[in-house]
Amino acid sequence: MGASKTEHFTEQQNQVATIAKALGHPARIAIIEYLLKVNACICSDIVDELPLAQPTVSQHLKELKNAGLIKGNIEGNSICYCIEEKTFNILKEYFTNIIFTVTNQKCC
Amino acid sequence: MGASKTEHFTEQQNQVATIAKALGHPARIAIIEYLLKVNACICSDIVDELPLAQPTVSQHLKELKNAGLIKGNIEGNSICYCIEEKTFNILKEYFTNIIFTVTNQKCC
DNA sequence: ATAATCCATCGTAATATTGCAATATTAAAT
């Protein structure tokens, strides 16, 4: 197959999975970390920063954008990509909650 | 292509990406949530719980195990799968740190 | 106007993932 049976899972499960999937590639993690580091951003910088061709970087940026992890503001000729805090907060809270639940468990 | 250029990224970037990737499927999120819910676990339960065939579930469990998100203790005939707290802590701290960094930013 | 820069999109090849039927493996029960 190759296609996930998303219709069988809850909306929240699909949401978390979609966000996690978008972060499931080292290039996209590197992009996020770069955006955090420079605190302001233009795509050409990102291309210079990564060991990947420009179309590939563009594609990764698109996936991060689709997952709601970054947003891009057009700024004249170039684009200012930024971290979308809201989405990262979903993850932070999701995992914080998991840790909270697990530490109160007594399994294995 | 289809193969990630992992060798060009840092070990930490690859680590986070690998863990995130393992969570990038709703079935695997559902498995994690089920393990959290029942607080003790046997695989056959998981197969009953999910809308997927046994080999498929087994494969998803294997991927979660490879990523270090769960561990399985053999218990006679069946296997007790459990959350691996350590790995989830890595994620929790990673995203907590991102939120901390972002809130101190003034971009866009 | 022309050239240069930035970035997205298209097309395509290589590879990975998802899902399952069939089959193996392992341990408990009879």
Next chain:
DNA sequence: ATTTAATATTGCAATATTACGATGGATTAT
């Protein structure tokens, strides 16, 4: 020893992902 139950593995088809060259549109610089 045989059967039964719980998982794992194998093999395969369908689909998705990754990567990049070529190309094109938009904006700025000359």
